[in-house]
Amino acid sequence: MKRRTIVTATFVAGLYYLLVFLLPPRIGGSADADGASGATLVHRPGSAQETVIYTGTRTDRFPVLLEASKKGTGPKRLLLAPAFNRPDDYRGAMNPQFVAPNRLYYIGLGWDDRIPRVCMAQLSGDRIRPSARAVLSNGKAGEPDVSGITWASVVRTDSGANPWRMWYVGRLGDASTLCMAESTDGLRWRKRGPVTAPELANDTILSVNARATADGFELWLLIEHADGRRSLVLSALHEDGLRFRGRPYSVALVLPDGTHLDDLRLSETGTILYGSLRKQSEAPRIGMLRAAPRSVSARRLDIVEPNLIVPGARPRSTLLYDVRDQIDNILVVIGAFAVGLGLIGLAQVHGKRVLRAQSGWPESVTFFVAAVAMASFAVYARTQPDAKNWGSQGYHLLFYGLLQPLGASMFSLLAAYLVSASYRAFRIRSFEGGLLAGSALLIMLGQVPVGNWLTANLPPYLQIPRIMAWALFVNNTAVVRAVNFGIFVGALATALRVWLSMDRASMRSID
Known part of the structure; x- marks a missing residue:
């Protein structure tokens, strides 16, 4: 029963969003x-x-x-x-x-x-x-x-x-x-x-x-x-x-x-x-x-x-768009339950490590302290948005003083790694490699003031920000839509195979 419910829900959701993607509103x-x-x-x-x-x-x-x-x-x-x-x-x-x-x-x-x-x-x-x-x-x-x-x-x-x-x-x-x-x-x-x-x-x-x-x-x-x-x-x-x-x-x-x-x-x-x-x-x-x-x-x-x-004359709305808000709300609720189950799983893993004093238990204690503190101060800040006391100060300290700097540090390390990888990958050995390197250089110059300064005296259609916008919002949008369409069709095909009992490996993993 559990297997049939999960597979049916996956197939229906995939079919719905595929039809919404294909049909006009x-x-x-x-x-x-x-x-x-x-x-x-x-x-x-x-x-x-x-x-x-x-x-x-x-x-x-x-x-x-x-x-x-x-x-x-x-x-x-x-x-x-x-x-x-x-x-x-x-x-x-x-x-x-x-x-x-x-x-x-x-x-x-x-x-x-x-x-x-x-x-x-x-x-x-x-x-x-x-x-x-x-x-x-x-x-x-x-x-x-x-x-x-x-x-x-x-x-x-x-x-x-x-x-x-x-x-x-x-x-x-x-x-x-x-x-x-x-x-x-x-x-x-x-x-x-x-x-x-x-x-x-x-x-x-x-x-x-x-x-x-x-x-x-x-x-x-x-x-x-x-x-x-x-x-x-x-x-x-x-x-x-x-x-x-x-x-x-x-x-x-x-x-x-x-x-x-x-x-x-x-x-x-x-x-x-x-x-x-x-x-x-x-x-x-x-x-x-x-x-x-x-x-x-x-x-x-x-x-x-x-x-x-x-x-x-007013157009006729497709039935799929009439229930779009309700479907999105249902998926939000399902996502909230998934996050809750994930937190329960993390608590079980780190709780066993702390109780058994296994290797890395101090990090597990840090996880519990951070989760409880952030959740408590966040709930207080949401319920008392105008309060100016220790609760709001603690929330600002945890969110703006710790979480955001840690996130910036992580993404900075990731950016440094991407730059080093790009240096190795952007060696122009073919036409495709040159196109990739030129596109990356164009996008980077279009996002910084230097690119605007270099072509400020040229006609508008030759300025780097305008060319960057065309490449990013026209060409890139077409590619992203094609990729998303392929993902939707692939997800629907996978759900259909599972639903029709054609994928035994997926069935055993669900069971």
């Missing part, structure tokens, strides 16, 4: 099943109809750009999806903006680190031709956009040496900064730096929209305050685009109860806006809002159509 559904956001109004060249391009999101896929009619009716068309030959939007595209006559700027998520950057595509008839590289990437260390660019607004004027202007939201960790860039052709951009806005120092900028006026520029900023409130702020800018002219003021948002505005995109008319509306228990949807022709004096924004574009 959800089947069917639309590309915007989990939300629609970041919409922009588009008037294609040579077409009399206007459409809306927006971001479709699903939790099990990368975000894509979809196109629907201006009224939100009719079918939705997939416009732009990730492609392996475009590294700057390999993991998704979102938050588009149409700039007449045929340009579409959007935020792309790179394959290497998922850092958002500004990309561009050209619309031609019903087709879209995205650029191979981003037009504006994240900054270097210390710059306000080192963590990426989450929203951008492009304005084209007919005067000046740089008729193209871009205001964007740069990210440095969780902090957001309003920045500006300029260009002569809208393709090659030069960053001008942050916009001076002391009134927004403590707020998080969610989206920015800019438009040209007779005496400069005007910004529409959707911000989130420290207390969680969200508001729309309007401000005039000087002609240089880097300084506020006067104090910004708030525009009243007339929203239904329980509805939040996640983003806002201004159309070229300056009176129609498209925003992402979200309730706490629902997926975000796109609504159309309207402002007065002279928004500076109106100070009010009303919702015209709250459900212009709603999320599409």
